[in-house]
Amino acid sequence: MRKSILLATAGLAAIASPAIAQDTETATADTATDQNVIVVIAQGREQRLQDVPIAVSAVNAESLRNSGANDIRQLNQLAPSLLVSSTGSEANGSARIRGIGTVGDNPGLESSVAVFIDGVYRSRTGSGLNELGEIERIEVLRGPQGTLFGRNASAGLINIVSASPEFDFGGNAELTYGNFDHIRASAGLTGPIGDTLAFRMDGVYVNRDGFYDDVTNGGTVNDRDRLFLRGQLLWEATPDLSFRLIGDYTTRDEACCAAVYATTEIAPANAGLLDLSNPIIGVMTALGFQIPSRNDIYERQISVSPGRTYAGETEDYGISLQMDWDFSWGTLTSITAYREYDSNQASDTDYGTLDILYRAPGDNAYGRQFETFSQELRLQGEAFDGALDWLIGAYYANEDLTLTDNLRFGNDYGAFAPCRVVLAVNAALIDPSQSGCLSAGGRALLTGAMSPLGAAGPLVVAGLDNLGMINDLGDNGSRYLQNSENYAFFTHNIISITDNLDLTIGLRYTNENKRFSATFNNDNTICPAQRAAFTPLLAGPLAALAGGIIGLSCQGNSSSELNGLVLNDTRSEDEITGTGILSYRPTDDLLIYGSYSRGYKAGGFNLDRSALNSPLLNPAVAGSTAALQFDPEIVDAFEIGAKYTIPGFSLSAAIFRQEFSNFQLNTFNGSVFLVQNINSCGTSLNGADRDGSAATGACAPDDVQPGVISQGIEIEATLSPIDYVNMTAGVTYVDASYENDLIGNDSGAPLDPALNLLPGDNLSNAPDLVVTGSFAWTPPIGNSGMSGLFYVDARNTSGFNTGSDLSPQKEQESFTVVNARIGIRGEDQRWALELWAQNLFDENYTQVAFNSPFQAPAQIYSAFLAEPRTYGITGRFRF
DSSP states (O other): OHHHHHHHHHHHHHHHSOOOOOSSOOOBTTBOOSSOOOEEOTTSSOEEGGGOOSOEEEEEHHHHHHHTOOSGGGGGGTOTTEEEEOOSOGGGOEEEETTEEOOSSOTTSOOSEEEEETTEEESSGGGGGSOOOSEEEEEEEESOBOSSSSSOBSSEEEEEEEOOOOSSOEEEEEEEEETTTEEEEEEEEEEESSSSEEEEEEEEEEEEOOSEEETTTOSEESOEEEEEEEEEEEEEEETTEEEEEEEEEEEEEEEOOOOEEOOTTTOGGGGGGGOTTSHHHHHHHHTTOOOTTSSOGGGOEEOOOTTOOOEEEEEEEEEEEEEEEEOSSOEEEEEEEEEEEEEEEOBOTTOSSSOSEEEOOSTTSEEEEEEEEEEEEEEEEEETTTTEEEEEEEEEEEEEEEEEEOEEEOTTHHHHHHHHHHHHHOGGGBOTTSGGGBOHHHHHHHHSTTOTTGGGHHHHHHHHHHHTTOOSEEBSSEEEEEEEEEEEEEEEEEEESSSSEEEEEEEEEEEEEEEEEEEOOBOOOHHHHHHHHHGGGGGSTTHHHHHHHHHHHSGGGOOGGGGGOOEEEEEEEEEEEEEEEEEEEEETTEEEEEEEEEEEEOOEEOOOGGGSSOTTSOOOOTTOOGGGEEOOEEEEEEEEEEEEEETTEEEEEEEEEEEEESEEEEEEOSSOEEEEEEEEESSOOTTTTSSSOSSSOOOOGGGEEESEEEEEEEEEEEEOOSTTEEEEEEEEEEEEEEOSSEESSTTOOBOOGGGTTOTTSBOTTOOSEEEEEEEEEOOEETTTTEEEEEEEEEEEEOOEEOSTTOOGGGEEOOEEEEEEEEEEEOGGGSEEEEEEEESTTOOOOEEEEEEOTTOOSSOOEEEEEOOOOEEEEEEEEEO
């Protein structure tokens, strides 16, 4: 009932208090008009947005400027079905559409939401978190894209189209200053070089202090230091043949990404975090643990381990050439591109004062590098007097991925880890200042004739002492290499059955091949010694104690045993995807359609040693990659929609259902990252998927069904009731949830016990209800040719769980984010001066909450916070 009321209310709000879905372009500076319609290429050819029978939002340059959107994260305010966030690393941000997206920072997983810039696929969402420069429009395609756009996407697609060169000379410049010493300067120039050649150059520089204050080492974290350059040449060789050459370069030198301890303000179960009588908190405090923002985490004070840093550097550059050749019978389009992306990131990986886990900066820093070549060909034309609009195409891509890791135990790990074991034996025996975390009395008791551990007492004490020596050990430049080669052939055809009835048929064949190898350089020699000493005890009454010592010594499969491991493997898959759409236009103003589409996201390898094997087993099994592999994600989607457009008003609506098989989930369980395919069983498991056991909950292979369902309704509207006023509205209600009776891969394997909270619950970061709204008023000022600007947009989001394991402590309550901008502009917008605020009311909320690494057995959570209020002044100039 509550959801029904909210949905009805939101539906009315979409009409009465508009938010964003742009079937007609926001009016130009000085007047509202229906002559300027957005043209999109969502179906591989240029079409008016209101004629495209799929769910797509298009945001033009004016709306982007008004909202202050400089990268795709800020599209959240303008597209209610979209959520873009970055957490542990800016190099691999996450985008979700209709509640579906790829979670985590593992580069082995491709994004469920693909990002294209000027027709070129960006292999991970993080590459779209850069500055975008001058943009013509951004298209957000919702639902699986299984036919066009080069690379398949199982949840949706973000298509960014930059401003192209012009044959009229012109330029622009912009200067912004805001709080946190935010400086942003941009400039662009375009014009002719001759009768057939034009150029465009754009550049952006950004510098800003971070949102977090490091009280230990000084300075700030989550800062900005960016440079973006893009140059273009447009050669119109003949009236029928043109070439567009684009080269771009981006560099970032920033400290990212910090997290705070989630005190009871976010996670009620973290009450123990503030209780010094809690034994584990007492131990951590004795070792120097502190919470600078204990009373208010939104003060954003953090205590980074002494000497540790979040410093990172990123270079992203590439070149592309697009050819468009018009024949009398069709148009050939070719897009050839080469890109390189190189990012390295240091981190205080435990996110607290204690030096438990870290990645150091330098040559062997945690780094990911992508080298990608792609080629797309499309041939499109008409036949039978326009009754058939046909398109055929081919796509090829070859990508080399290199991941270098140096994840190491910190200088406090040896003091902290033994205390966890001693706590499990007897908290009275603890002395964090002593070797093995044992008091003198405790050491005497455990090694004496009356030891509660019997004859194993001396062995256990020696094991605790050895555990205490695991300081500054781990990876030192381990490398994962992956080559991905894929090709596809596709066709997309629009058949006009009658003047008002169209049938769209799209089909695609994709072949994917991946070659994987890994080499390790790990200096944790204590792990194999502990394993050898304590494995015999795993079969006796001290199995839990022995397992704890081995596990903490070899956590995440950190072991010098890996150095002899040979990992080489390949995987190959092919898939047929496509779409079928029936669309009907009963009047010129109304389009109705129904569609089925099938999408696909490739399988691959988990690039993380922690997934190799259980730390209790010897991980050095030559050639064993079985635990690293995950299967392709498949989605079947059904949609019914309508678009209604008249002068001054447009409305679009869609009802959808998407069924995901082999859904790819990446989650952190407090110790290791898991990559798990999610399906469900058609036969009841009687709670075996919730019992925390890896041995129960299997399903017969022929009874495997989709494990994730996303279904709901989207409504978007624009309204221009009078001159100079434009309003937009959007509401999305989505039930994106896991099925009951969950299993792992499609062979029917049981669900990983760490995921026992998933069955029947919503996906993480998938709110049921999102309502967006914007209002723009640009009245003329007298007869001077000048105009004013009053703009506000808002996004209201219902509550959702921010943790991929769906722990109830990671719930985020509903919140509303408002942006605003006021200004004055000269004739033809040749200049403008604007005051603006992002997150105007300083709304505090969490992007993702997660289990604080290794800081068990207490329930301790950390959180990546959203950005606070920012504000400033911007001057713009155009000629």
